[in-house]
Amino acid sequence: MTPVLLLAAEKESAQVTDWAARIGWVVGLALFVALVYWLMREGWKWRGTLQGDLPELPAAPDDTGPERLTMSGRYHGSTTAGQWLDRIVAHGLGARSRVELTLTDAGLDVVRPGASDFFVPAAQLREARLDKGIAGKVLTEGGLLVVTWEHGDRLIDSGFRSDHAAEHNEWVEAINSMIETNSREGAER
Numbered sequence: 487m488t489p490v491l492l493l494a495a496e497k498e499s500a501q502v503t504d505w506a507a508r509i510g511w512v513v514g515l516a517l518f519v520a521l522v523y524w525l526m527r528e529g530w531k532w533r534g535t536l537q538g539d540l541p542e543l544p545a546a547p548d549d550t551g552p553e554r555l556t557m558s559g560r561y562h563g564s565t566t567a568g569q570w571l572d573r574i575v576a577h578g579l580g581a582r583s584r585v586e587l588t589l590t591d592a593g594l595d596v597v598r599p600g601a602s603d604f605f606v607p608a609a610q611l612r613e614a615r616l617d618k619g620i621a622g623k624v625l626t627e628g629g630l631l632v633v634t635w636e637h638g639d640r641l642i643d644s645g646f647r648s649d650h651a652a653e654h655n656e657w658v659e660a661i662n663s664m665i666e667t668n669s670r671e672g673a674e675r
Contacts, residue, residue: 530575537576541638543604550592555660559648561585561598563621567612567634567641573621574642578602580621585646589660594633596644606635606644608668614661616654620645631657 564579566572573580583601587594594606612635616628620643623630631646631654648654 530580533573533580534575537574539638540574540576540640543577543579543602543637544607545603546595546605547592550588550590550595553588553590554664555587555589555653555657557585557587557646557648557653557657559585559587559646561596561601562623562630562645562647564642564644565621567643570617570620570643571622577604579604579642579644582623587646587657589657589664591664594635594661606633606637608664610636611661611665611668612636612641613665614658616658617645628654630654633661 561583563582564574566574575581578601581598581601583598586597586599588597589595591608593608594611595603596605597603611633614631614633617630617632618625618627620630620632623645625647629647629651631648633644633646635642635644648657
């Protein structure tokens with residue numbers, strides 16, 4: 487035989503895919519992803535357990551008075567005031583959702599389709615400001631309306647983003663003037 491034919495005879499065909507090994511890797515990867523997901527879920531539930539001392543969220547009263555402002559947009563979560571990464575998950579406050587906000591003389595009504603609604607009485611409002619981030623969500627500077635309110639013995643920051651960002655300044659002014667009015671009335675009593 488010629489040397490060329492000998493070389494051709496010694497070559498082996500390409501390796502056939504080892505399906506058992508490939509299936510083993512896919513199953514192992516799927517189990518790993520499932521474990522990570524389960525650990526994240528347990529961490530979320532544990533955080534809720536640690537925040538179990540947070541009282542139930544107030545519901546809106548029957549008569550809240552005339553609407554001062556309304557806004558539709560997104561609710562990005564609530565955190566411990568001043569600590570934008572310390573998310574509060576108790577009572578559904580950690581769930582991001584669509585939101586319909588209504589500011590009245592009685593307070594701030596937060597209606598969240600698919601999540602628990604809550605009401606912040608005017609006496610519990612502490613501050614409104616524009617910020618750039620809350621609960622792991624970072625936006626442009628001033629792209630987030632953050633409302634600080636008192637619930638139980640905690641101060642809570644709740645972050646909202648309007649569908650029309652130009653509304654944010656009007657909300658900050660309205661909430662802060664309402665807080666000043668309530669504090670003046672409280673001081674006069």
